[in-house]
Amino acid sequence: MAILFHCPWDNADAWLAALQHDLPHDEFRIWPDLDGPDGDASDIDFAFVWKLPHGVLASLPNLVGIASLGAGVDALLGDPDLPRDVPITRLVDPLMTDRMAEYVTATVLHHHLGLDVYDRQGAEKQWQRNRTTDAPDRTVALFGLGQMGERCAQRLRALGFDLVGWSRTAKEISGVHCLHGAEGFEEALAAAEIAVLLLPLTAETENLMNAAAFAAMPQGAYVINCSRGEVVVNEDLIAALDSAQPNSRQPNGGHLAGATLDAFAVEPLAPDSPLWTHPKIRITPHIAALSAAATAAPILAAQVRRARDGEAMHDVVNVDGGY
Ligand code: OXD
Numbered sequence: 001m002a003i004l005f006h007c008p009w010d011n012a013d014a015w016l017a018a019l020q021h022d023l024p025h026d027e028f029r030i031w032p033d034l035d036g037p038d039g040d041a042s043d044i045d046f047a048f049v050w051k052l053p054h055g056v057l058a059s060l061p062n063l064v065g066i067a068s069l070g071a072g073v074d075a076l077l078g079d080p081d082l083p084r085d086v087p088i089t090r091l092v093d094p095l096m097t098d099r100m101a102e103y104v105t106a107t108v109l110h111h112h113l114g115l116d117v118y119d120r121q122g123a124e125k126q127w128q129r130n131r132t133t134d135a136p137d138r139t140v141a142l143f144g145l146g147q148m149g150e151r152c153a154q155r156l157r158a159l160g161f162d163l164v165g166w167s168r169t170a171k172e173i174s175g176v177h178c179l180h181g182a183e184g185f186e187e188a189l190a191a192a193e194i195a196v197l198l199l200p201l202t203a204e205t206e207n208l209m210n211a212a213a214f215a216a217m218p219q220g221a222y223v224i225n226c227s228r229g230e231v232v233v234n235e236d237l238i239a240a241l242d243s244a245q246p247n248s249r250q251p252n253g254g255h256l257a258g259a260t261l262d263a264f265a266v267e268p269l270a271p272d273s274p275l276w277t278h279p280k281i282r283i284t285p286h287i288a289a290l291s292a293a294a295t296a297a298p299i300l301a302a303q304v305r306r307a308r309d310g311e312a313m314h315d316v317v318n319v320d321g322g323y
Pocket residue numbers: 069070071072073289290291
């Protein structure tokens with residue numbers, strides 16, 4: 001059998017080598033070559049893909065499974081010709097979950113300790129100590145309570161932060177005040193001194209963080225987007241960062257104190273995007289939870305074996321739910 005592989009990243013060769021190591025008897029067909037040296041598309045029964053052009057999966061008549069090479073599946077689900085009867089899995093790798101938790105912890109601490117403000121003061125050679133807040137007095141709200149949200153909660157709880165969590169449906173996580181649904185969303189926003197976005201991109205989450213949501217957050221709140229660019233309305237974010245606050249104790253005014261953004265609707269972020277140059281926005285190039293070939297390959301190989309043996313695969317996406 002053959003596996004279709006499409007990994008438009010700079011380390012595609014490392015991925016292919018790791019996958020070939022874990023699936024030594026498979027032939028890998030690298031998009032756009034669906035036929036291989038002497039076969040055709042009907043040989044392909046599995047696809048390991050990231051941002052494959054729409055319609056390709058529908059042209060594979062013998063597919064038994066599709067695996068995303070990343071945690072998110074919105075690009076796959078956005079294919080209007082997606083074969084609805086073939087199970088799709090998201091990549092759930094404990095290494096990626098740990099990487100996300102490290103990124104979120106570092107970014108929360110950076111703002112919590114006021115290092116973002118000291119960076120700006122330093123650029124002006126300004127020696128000034130600012131008011132401090134202790135972790136139990138700082139509320140971090142995690143929007144999205146999947147595996148990554150839960151791991152972030154564990155790490156932040158260990159540091160003593162007050163934690164609120166929000167998800168579409170009810171969840172329970174020890175040490176986290178869990179909220180859900182539309183009413184819970186308002187309560188979570190009102191508490192969110194630091195909002196961490198870990199939501200999948202769905203019809204409900206697109207543009208969720210808009211002017212109304214930012215206005216509902218406390219004065220001086222900070223936003224960390226590790227989900228998808230489309231979840232945040234950038235113009236509204238910039239307006240909330242720039243809004244005049246004459247009585248504010250924030251050194252640079254604005255309803256929001258700042259934002260760290262790791263995901264964008266179009267990547268790479270365009271050079272002329274105003275997000276690059278905004279003094280209160282830090283950009284990272286979608287690195288919060290990078291997937292790693294060495295740990296992902298055995299996970300993906302096990303999914304292939306399950307599908308070929310007629311067993312249910314793990315971490316199967318709910319196509320109608322969008323994640
Ligand atoms: C993602 C990833 O889905 O980086 O964003 O895996």
